[in-house]
Amino acid sequence: MSKLPLRAAALALAIGALPAHAQQPTPPKEPVRDEFFWLGEINKASTVINAEQGLLDRALAPKLAQGIAKVIEAGNQPGAKRPSTVITFEPLMIEQAGVEVTLIHAGRSSQDMHATYRATIMRDRLLALADQLNRTTRTLVELAATHKETVVPNYTNGVAAQPNSYGHYLLGFAAGLDRDAQRIREIYARLDRSPMGTTVLNGTSWPLDRRRMADYLGFAALVDNAYDASQIAAADLPVEAGGIVTGIALHVGGFVEDVMTQYAQSRPWILLREGGGNTYVSSAMPQKRNPGLLNGTREDASTALSLAMGPVFRAHNIPPGMPDAKDAKANGAMIEGAGKALHGLDRILKALVIDPERALAELNSDWTASQELADVLMRKYGLPFRAGHHFASEIVDHAKLNDIRPTDFPYAQAQAIYRKTAAEMRLSAAELPMSEAEFRATLDPVAIVRNRATAGGPQPAEMDRMLAEARQRLAQQDGWIKDRRGAIAAALAKLDADFGKLAKGAN
Numbered sequence: 190m191s192k193l194p195l196r197a198a199a200l201a202l203a204i205g206a207l208p209a210h211a212q213q214p215t216p217p218k219e220p221v222r223d224e225f226f227w228l229g230e231i232n233k234a235s236t237v238i239n240a241e242q243g244l245l246d247r248a249l250a251p252k253l254a255q256g257i258a259k260v261i262e263a264g265n266q267p268g269a270k271r272p273s274t275v276i277t278f279e280p281l282m283i284e285q286a287g288v289e290v291t292l293i294h295a296g297r298s299s300q301d302m303h304a305t306y307r308a309t310i311m312r313d314r315l316l317a318l319a320d321q322l323n324r325t326t327r328t329l330v331e332l333a334a335t336h337k338e339t340v341v342p343n344y345t346n347g348v349a350a351q352p353n354s355y356g357h358y359l360l361g362f363a364a365g366l367d368r369d370a371q372r373i374r375e376i377y378a379r380l381d382r383s384p385m386g387t388t389v390l391n392g393t394s395w396p397l398d399r400r401r402m403a404d405y406l407g408f409a410a411l412v413d414n415a416y417d418a419s420q421i422a423a424a425d426l427p428v429e430a431g432g433i434v435t436g437i438a439l440h441v442g443g444f445v446e447d448v449m450t451q452y453a454q455s456r457p458w459i460l461l462r463e464g465g466g467n468t469y470v471s472s473a474m475p476q477k478r479n480p481g482l483l484n485g486t487r488e489d490a491s492t493a494l495s496l497a498m499g500p501v502f503r504a505h506n507i508p509p510g511m512p513d514a515k516d517a518k519a520n521g522a523m524i525e526g527a528g529k530a531l532h533g534l535d536r537i538l539k540a541l542v543i544d545p546e547r548a549l550a551e552l553n554s555d556w557t558a559s560q561e562l563a564d565v566l567m568r569k570y571g572l573p574f575r576a577g578h579h580f581a582s583e584i585v586d587h588a589k590l591n592d593i594r595p596t597d598f599p600y601a602q603a604q605a606i607y608r609k610t611a612a613e614m615r616l617s618a619a620e621l622p623m624s625e626a627e628f629r630a631t632l633d634p635v636a637i638v639r640n641r642a643t644a645g646g647p648q649p650a651e652m653d654r655m656l657a658e659a660r661q662r663l664a665q666q667d668g669w670i671k672d673r674r675g676a677i678a679a680a681l682a683k684l685d686a687d688f689g690k691l692a693k694g695a696n
Contacts, residue, residue, distance in 0.1 A: 256286020
């Protein structure tokens with residue numbers, strides 16, 4: 190027999206045993222506008238504005254514009270070098286247009302130019318992150334709609350606590366992710382300010398049109414203080430972005446770990462659908478289906494969290510003006526890390542298999558509905574809560590000691606425990622006021638969820654309201670992202686048109 194089929198089979202087995210996160214696709218990426226791109230745009234804008242403002246000889250401007258265009262075109266070729274600093278970009282312009290091209294450097298510095306491209310790159314990264322955040326949140330919200338009536342256990346302090354709608358639980362995570370989206374919008378407003386024209390740290394004697402430059406680069410406003418532009422904001426904005434990444438990573442990690450606890454059970458009520466890189470077979474134990482997608486996404490969240498600490502440590506204990514915390518690539522990788530974790534969470538949500546019957550069986554095997562006894566006794570019969578709580582606690586102790594499920598608890602035993610509680614608490618009425626039917630209905634997890642009355646609860650009317658509002662927020666966030674991207678695209682298109690006219694010598 191040929192060895193090839195055996196080797197192929199062994200290889201296939203080995204691939205099947207790889208951790209799923211090693212096989213999972215990477216999240217979609219927006220086209221990268223890097224340092225080279227933005228240096229090109231800044232040089233184009235400086236040429237157009239200075240020529241129009243009389244700071245550059247209009248007759249010389251077309252030659253300079255043509256040289257800059259050649260540099261940009263060369264850098265856009267496959268495999269070409271794309272310089273990322275002013276001092277490495279400028280020699281290429283001199284080569285194409287002569288030393289006269291440095292006349293456009295009037296009132297500029299690598300300080301404000303680098304601060305500007307760092308802001309534009311972070312701006313793009315945050316919009317990409319906002320987009321991925323919205324996609325993942327939408328998946329979460331629609332899954333919540335599907336499971337708005339699925340009753341499952343929820344846990345506090347690592348212990349089964351109360352029954353809840355799984356949809357309600359998911360909307361809780363959606364609320365957390367919505368706060369992350371709010372923070373992105375808030376930092377964007379502070380980031381969307383042009384540093385160009387502030388030169389090194391106190392401006393310039395050249396009468397630069399900073400507003401026009403901001404318009405060409407798609408900024409909504411100017412950085413007001415020239416010292417702040419490249420010395421203060423350039424260090425604290427990455428720290429703020431790190432806070433957003435931290436929040437996202439914590440939300441992703443928390444959800445993953447909640448699902449992971451089910452994998453320690455012999456009969457979980459929630460798992461990942463097998464196949465598609467979600468799980469993989471243990472190389473040694475045939476029965477094991479390891480949740481590789483969960484492991485990989487948690488790792489991605491942890492990586493994003495570690496990267497988010499970077500700006501804090503790099504900016505810590507250094508005087509203003511140092512470059513440590515300003516690196517566009519490091520800060521971009523941090524934000525991309527959060528996007529990768531969100532992409533993993535999106536895949537998890539789409540791969541979840543929930544067993545409502547098994548979840549209900551787990552609820553009925555424990556006493557997660559016991560608080561409702563105390564609530565009903567107080568609400569309907571005026572029993573002090575602590576007395577009702579003591580009664581319910583005594584029932585739970587007896588049930589666990591005798592291995593009795595809530596659905597099987599003898600009503601007569603409940604009456605006896607109530608008499609004992611009434612004596613201990615010196616209650617005026619010694620008999621349990623609840624009928625047997627009411628006692629059993631009070632312990633029904635499905636009824637508990639359906640009968641919640643507070644705003645923000647899992648009852649059907651509130652679920653419908655919260656789902657509608659969550660969808661509305663997602664639509665508004667989509668519109669916000671579209672508007673911001675559209676504003677940048679329109680600004681750059683206007684710059685391209687005006688620069689093209691200048692390069693052709695048109696007035």
